[in-house]
Amino acid sequence: MKHVMEASHAISEAVKMIKPNVIAAYPITPQTHIVEKLSEYVANGEIGAEYIRVESEFAAISACLGAEATGVRAYTSTSSQGLALMFEVLFIVSGMRLPIGMTVVNRALSAPINIWNDHQDSMSCRDTGWLQMYAETAQECFDLTVMQYKISENKDVLLPSMVGLDGFTLSHVYEPFFIPEQKDIDDFLPEYVPTHAILEPEQPLTLGPIGFPSHYMELRKAQVEAMDNSLKVIENVFKEYSEKFPVQINGTRPEKYYHIEEYRMDDAETAFVAIGSVCGSIKDVIDDLRSKGEKVGLVKIITYRPFPMEAIKKSLKNVRNVAVVEKAISPGANGPVFEEICSVLFEAKSGAQVRNFIVGLGGRDVKLDHIQKIFDMTKKGEGKKQEWMF
């Protein structure tokens, strides 16, 4: 059925339909409407989950860890400082290979105190061993939330996943999107059957033991291999979902989900690379530029961890100028996506000029003018390697 809701609630609807057994969340700032709605659903019996109102985000992710270790499906959601508070446990969850699903409503980190959108929170968690996928629209929020469990729980993956969506510009914006029938979702995502971790008195297991120097590296390597496996799993799950649930509202999602969405990349000589809701504005500018005869396109990154090296390499093969537009910065270096795009292009022996444009930190508007200017600078090769669009 078609609905118009804010993207936060699109995620609440998706979580309701995937039938989690445990939801643990901290209800105060920087929380969003996602778990507020979920707590209502639990209270009125629409979701049969145990809802644990914890005392902090550290406790939220820890409660999910404990729940998932008993062999059930767990969910949590957070933002910025809340995600930062979870940091330590994120590694434990992925190391124990517990396929928890989490939504990260992307917001800036303090100081100064700021509740608005950028990607610095989840980008700084890129090395935690969690899968990361980013949404551009409410429909993608819904779809990725359903798909993340199917990917995470796959026996060749067994890694936790976070779906990122832009705070306010997406989380609080009302958009039309389509919700499939519950029976079709059940068919797509059956009940979670744990294969490696169940806290069950009849079969005692030790979970989370010490990993001596003799074993730690191998266990980390196994995690990396699982991450590598996930590339194919994600591709298959995206394909299955796209076929099972075709587009109902034009323009709300890619027709076929893939690690990246290529927008007018066919003969592009200049390409934008970006993540999240800003891609909508970039597409508008591209349409305008294309009508003036400019050969320009966009590579929207949906899967960020694992990083889809090959897909991006293929997409940027014939591109001469690349503008990586990012809402994150690693002080002392560049934006995290920029570094990886450079690495892809280096490996591909591409001679493309790559520039890093830092935009929209702490909720600063990214206007069409900004994007137009980014295009002009990139095409002409003007400006420094790292440019800030204030």
Place this chain on the structure above:
Amino acid sequence: MKKQRIDYGSLKSKIGNVEITTGAVLESTGSTSKTKTGAWRSLKPVVDEQKCIGCGMCWTYCPEGCIEKSEKKFKVNFDYCKGCGICSNECPVKAITMVMEEK
């Protein structure tokens, strides 16, 4: 909810010559008591039974639970005592001395 059992054998894999399991799950339990942490010790608590008044402060404060009650007095379990010296520090009558561990 259905009761699940894990096929433990299926969790095993090898990377190089090292056998690991998914998520480092171990079939056995009680690994804490199997790992005798006493070997980590460089200083060892020695109780002067003449001075000991049996108050149990060492037993209360030991972070590893390595002080055991024996009748009225207290004994150190050297299999697990890491030699932190908290017992010696807390003893109100200074009956516990930390001495260098010698093999």
